[in-house]
Amino acid sequence: MPAHPAFSIHTYGCQMNVRDSDLLARRLRAAGFAEAASEDEADVVLVNSCSVREKAEEKALGKLGMLCAARRDRPGLVVGLTGCMANRLGPDVFGLVPGLSFSVGPRAAGPAIVSLVRRALAGAKGMFVPDTARAEDGASPADDTAAGPAAVSSFVTILYGCNQRCSYCIVPSVRGSEESRDPRAIVAEVRAEAARGAKDVCLLGQSVMRYGRMGFAWPEDIPSPMGFTEPLPRLLELVAREVPEVRRLRFTSGHPSGVTDELVRAMREIPAVCPHLHLPMQSGSDRILKEMRRGYDSARYLAAVRRLREGVPDIAITTDVIVGYPGETEEDFEATRRVMEEAGFDNAFVFKYSPRPGTPSSLLEDDVPDEEKRRRDQVLLADQDARGQRCNDRWVGRTVEVLAEGPSLRNAARWSGRTGQNKIVVFDPVPGLRAGDFVRVAVSSARPQTLYGEVQRA
Numbered sequence: 001m002p003a004h005p006a007f008s009i010h011t012y013g014c015q016m017n018v019r020d021s022d023l024l025a026r027r028l029r030a031a032g033f034a035e036a037a038s039e040d041e042a043d044v045v046l047v048n049s050c051s052v053r054e055k056a057e058e059k060a061l062g063k064l065g066m067l068c069a070a071r072r073d074r075p076g077l078v079v080g081l082t083g084c085m086a087n088r089l090g091p092d093v094f095g096l097v098p099g100l101s102f103s104v105g106p107r108a109a110g111p112a113i114v115s116l117v118r119r120a121l122a123g124a125k126g127m128f129v130p131d132t133a134r135a136e137d138g139a140s141p142a143d144d145t146a147a148g149p150a151a152v153s154s155f156v157t158i159l160y161g162c163n164q165r166c167s168y169c170i171v172p173s174v175r176g177s178e179e180s181r182d183p184r185a186i187v188a189e190v191r192a193e194a195a196r197g198a199k200d201v202c203l204l205g206q207s208v209m210r211y212g213r214m215g216f217a218w219p220e221d222i223p224s225p226m227g228f229t230e231p232l233p234r235l236l237e238l239v240a241r242e243v244p245e246v247r248r249l250r251f252t253s254g255h256p257s258g259v260t261d262e263l264v265r266a267m268r269e270i271p272a273v274c275p276h277l278h279l280p281m282q283s284g285s286d287r288i289l290k291e292m293r294r295g296y297d298s299a300r301y302l303a304a305v306r307r308l309r310e311g312v313p314d315i316a317i318t319t320d321v322i323v324g325y326p327g328e329t330e331e332d333f334e335a336t337r338r339v340m341e342e343a344g345f346d347n348a349f350v351f352k353y354s355p356r357p358g359t360p361s362s363l364l365e366d367d368v369p370d371e372e373k374r375r376r377d378q379v380l381l382a383d384q385d386a387r388g389q390r391c392n393d394r395w396v397g398r399t400v401e402v403l404a405e406g407p408s409l410r411n412a413a414r415w416s417g418r419t420g421q422n423k424i425v426v427f428d429p430v431p432g433l434r435a436g437d438f439v440r441v442a443v444s445s446a447r448p449q450t451l452y453g454e455v456q457r458a
């Protein structure tokens with residue numbers, strides 16, 4: 001066993017996985033492991049996987065296979081699987097990936113990771129740890145959140161699992177049922193993120209507006225000076241009050257049923273709460289929405305969008321859409337195009353339907369050919385490009401507050417950062433600028449996904 005084993009984590013999937021990987025890295029660092037400069041130099045490689053689409057699973061399995069094969073040249077290499085696939089595949093994964101050291105569910109991973117890695121380094125193989133029902137903060141340990149480098153933007157999970165059971169979605173079966181975290185534990189974690197340098201914190205839940213709606217009572221000794229009665233607005237108020245160093249607070253993903261008067265008021269009146277909401281729509285066809293069991297139709301969805309636009313000045317609304325759901329006709333697809341246009345989304349993520357084992361829709365014939373799914377995907381992306389350009393053109397000539405993140409990915413001579421609306425802004429850095437600074441940028445031009453401008457000196 002190397003004296004100071006180095007680890008590397010490869011992450012697939014959503015922000016919750018990004019958050020879980022971050023917490024696993026901190027656990028390992030706190031236990032004396034070092035982060036490897038590259039995967040090739042690591043003694044331990046973890047693959048944090050996603051099961052939402054088949055492609056994501058294929059990629060993770062391919063990666064695991066490659067890593068295990070690399071053992072021929074690196075005999076001591078430890079390869080571990082975490083994330084949703086660990087729960088979905090159970091112990092069968094060891095048949096699919098011979099040589100895998102361990103597989104551990106996302107909730108169990110936090111408390112188990114250090115001991116699993118140590119045992120694997122000592123030669124153990126085929127260890128499986130499924131998620132157990134309740135592991136409050138198993139993956140979110142308050143005790144080691146201080147370890148690790150500063151991050152300007154950070155995530156904090158507030159709601160585990162999901163009870164919605166949309167017809168196409170594997171998340172409820174791999175992430176378990178809804179469990180809201182105690183607001184005091186959330187405040188402690190946000191505070192720890194602020195201490196590490198976070199200025200922008202996004203509160204995460206698969207269906208985040210269900211926070212505190214099941215098996216949960218808001219603690220009586222935490223009042224709401226703003227007079228909120230619903231758990232999510234109360235939580236936003238509490239976090240903003242208790243951790244003022246976090247200048248920007250977000251929450252995701254939304255659902256139209258959660259766009260209540262109180263939530264809209266919280267977004268408008270709590271200065272830290274950003275004017276941005278990711279509100280997955282999935283389809284604009286009422287027939288498909290019903291089949292998907294989304295719990296709303298297009299009129300209800302658009303009513304939520306209207307309420308947000310009327311109540312929260314300059315709000316940016318983004319979405320997820322699935323194309324090629326079983327039985328989706330050209331007419332259904334055109335309805336999606338119309339509703340997306342009416343909603344005026346700032347950005348949209350389009351996914352080609354992928355049947356997932358055990359979901360209700362997997363029993364239906366996946367009858368939209370791949371080529372047609374691709375075409376619909378391209379059409380929606382082209383529509384969104386034009387719409388994104390129109391949305392962003394509205395910012396040209398205005399000055400926006402930008403949280404500077406660092407050199408831009410495309411051109412390291414320039415910097416990029418984000419507005420409260422989560423829009424990426426590219427600008428020339430000024431002397432002394434550091435990641436985490438807020439700067440005022442006069443927007444001079446726009447593209448569908450990016451604003452460009454010049455820093456305004458005070």
Ligand code: SAM
Nearest residue numbers: 052168169206207253280320321351352353354
């Ligand atoms: N909980 C969020 C919600 O309810 O919208 C997002 C969950 S999922 C991790 C992210 C996105 O993946 C979904 O919004 C949906 O558009 C997409 N998705 C989920 N299941 C899918 C499937 N079987 N095929 C294609 N896309 C899927």
Ligand code: SF4
Nearest residue numbers: 162164166169171206
């Ligand atoms: Fe999946 Fe629906 Fe839950 Fe989102 S709300 S995680 S799409 S079941």
